[in-house]
Amino acid sequence: MELYAKALSIAIPFFLILIIIEEIAARKMKKQVNRGMDTISSLSSGMTNTLKNLMGLSIAIISYAWLVDKVAIFDIKSTWLVYVLAFIGIDFVGYWSHRFDHKINAFWNRHIVHHSSEEFNLSCALRQSISAIIGIYFFLYIPMAFLGIPAEVVAIIAPIHLFAQFWYHTRLIGKMGILEHILVTPSHHRVHHAINDVYLDKNLSQIFIFWDKLFGTFQEELEEEPPVYGVKKPVNTWNPLIINYVHFWALIQDAWRTKNWWDKLRIWFMPTGWRPADVAEKYPWSYWKNAFDQVKYDSQPSKSLQVWSWVQMIIAFGMVFHVLVAFVQFQYLEVMLYAVFMMVFIFAYTSLMDKARVAIPAEIVRFAMGIALYVWNGGWFGLQEIIPGADMIVLGFLTISLFMTFRFIQKEAPQKSASIVPEAMTAGR
Known part of the structure; x- marks a missing residue:
């Protein structure tokens, strides 16, 4: 490792x-x-x-x-x-x-x-x-x-x-x-x-x-058929942690909803996109039947939210890079705790990018975890030794980030939660 x-x-x-x-x-x-x-x-x-x-x-x-x-x-x-x-x-x-x-x-x-x-x-x-x-x-x-x-x-x-x-x-x-x-x-x-x-x-x-x-799976790129990118059923979120499990969640829902026990078992190993007939009829999926009809996902963030999202991502990247370069100095428990904190960090700011209300509880959890880790470690994982004043910068950022999340969710009319999280969680092929 x-x-x-x-x-x-x-x-x-x-x-x-x-x-x-x-x-x-x-x-x-x-x-x-x-x-x-x-x-x-x-x-x-x-x-x-x-x-x-x-x-x-x-x-x-x-x-x-x-x-x-x-x-x-x-x-x-x-x-x-x-x-x-x-x-x-x-x-x-x-x-x-x-x-x-x-x-x-x-x-x-x-x-x-x-x-x-x-x-x-x-x-x-x-x-x-x-x-x-x-x-x-x-x-x-x-x-x-x-x-x-x-x-x-x-x-x-x-x-x-x-x-x-x-x-x-x-x-x-x-x-x-x-x-x-x-x-x-x-x-x-x-x-x-x-x-x-x-x-x-x-x-x-x-x-x-x-x-x-x-x-037998080769296809040349055709001039008359410009590629359209993505997945047939769009994920409709910027949150990578949600995207990682959208299809799995869709399979769980279909397996639960179907009345046929054989379909409950075989759905997992059927060709991608296959659904039980009774579920497909009752809970149809919307997807791009014609690729050229695609409308790209856009949470319509304000300019200030876009800038703040870049700030969040850059700070997150800096912290992940800190784990990489200082990896040999960390105990395994420190790596695990730092990594879990970073997962919550990423979930929080990408949810805010979606303008989803789940960003608020996620941000609160991040803030609480950050303070707890700071106290437990007596600083921010030795970052102070690399960057003087880093401990205060981290604490200041955690506080500002909490305030900014509340401000953005309050100021920018969030999309209905059904179009951010649950809709994304039913995405498929």
């Missing part, structure tokens, strides 16, 4: 620089690729995924190290060829796990957050799941384990493979000639994120596009 924290502390600033460069280039090209609240939501989603990983909230049913120890038939030395095989093997696993996430009802909840943005830009690449806690795809690693690819090699290659998927989340790069036949390019991945019927569930590869061509 220390290696993971160190790798992220290097990678995240690099990602942010590229996001800024993309925005500058888009403005010069007179294109809009970012919307403020959507970008904040994407960056906040990336923070929740980082916090989940730092807390160690991932359960492997069977670890790769155990698997390779039990089934390896070769003893491969750590040469450059092993790293190449590991990269290809991880990409093969990535294709099939990605395909299962798209095709199976319950598994879609593990992936919906990545598709939830109605924009397509580098920041949306950071929308990563916190709901995929249990590693269910261990069986896909069996071919690699048979070959005897060492676990330590996989541990090195896996984050590299993940980070290599960042760059192609952009609308600013067109088709790339011969590379279109080898790698996943921005054009290929625009298709993947689109809700147009012709593009749905296509281009599932992560690095090498030939998996899609081999297994």
Whole structure:
């Protein structure tokens, strides 16, 4: 975990620089690729995924190290060829796990957050799941384990493979000639994120596009069919924690409401979007049947709320980065408490971005947790040693934030709660 924290502390600033460069280039090209609240939501989603990983909230049913120890038939030395095989093997696993996430009802909840943005830009690449806690795809690693690819090699290659998927989340790069036949390019991945019927569930590869061509899921980007991004049934919230569980909540509701016991069981493993007939008739979903009818979600925040949301996100990012760079100095309990506080922090300000009244109790909980952690720790997790005066800054921010939340909810007419939380919680494919 220390290696993971160190790798992220290097990678995240690099990602942010590229996001800024993309925005500058888009403005010069007179294109809009970012919307403020959507970008904040994407960056906040990336923070929740980082916090989940730092807390160690991932359960492997069977670890790769155990698997390779039990089934390896070769003893491969750590040469450059092993790293190449590991990269290809991880990409093969990535294709099939990605395909299962798209095709199976319950598994879609593990992936919906990545598709939830109605924009397509580098920041949306950071929308990563916190709901995929249990590693269910261990069986896909069996071919690699048979070959005897060492676990330590996989541990090195896996984050590299993940980070290599960042760059192609952009609308600013067109088709790339011969590379279109080898790698996943921005054009290929625009298709993947689109809700147009012709593009749905296509281009599932992560690095090498030939998996899609081999297994029949390839679709070229068509000039006459510009991609429309998002999910068929919009999530209608900026809150990444809600987005992570919208589909799961919808499945629970359908399983509860249906009268058919067989449907209560099979709904979880049917194709994504499948619903029991009696429930679908009584509780129909609204969704974009025609992608070009899409109306993008907009909570219509005032200029001051937009500015305050950026302030909140930047402070949250600073705190998450503090956890990363000081990770080796923290006890596990400190990491857990800090991370839980940050989850509440993110929930509170993204709820405020929605102008949802739940922002008030969330903010109160954040304030109380912040004061309690300050007292318990005798300061703010040693931040005072890095930034003089940091303790007072944190306490001041917590107080101001509480006041600002009440002010914004009172001043800006909030949307009806049904259109913010419950509606979002019934979102599906």
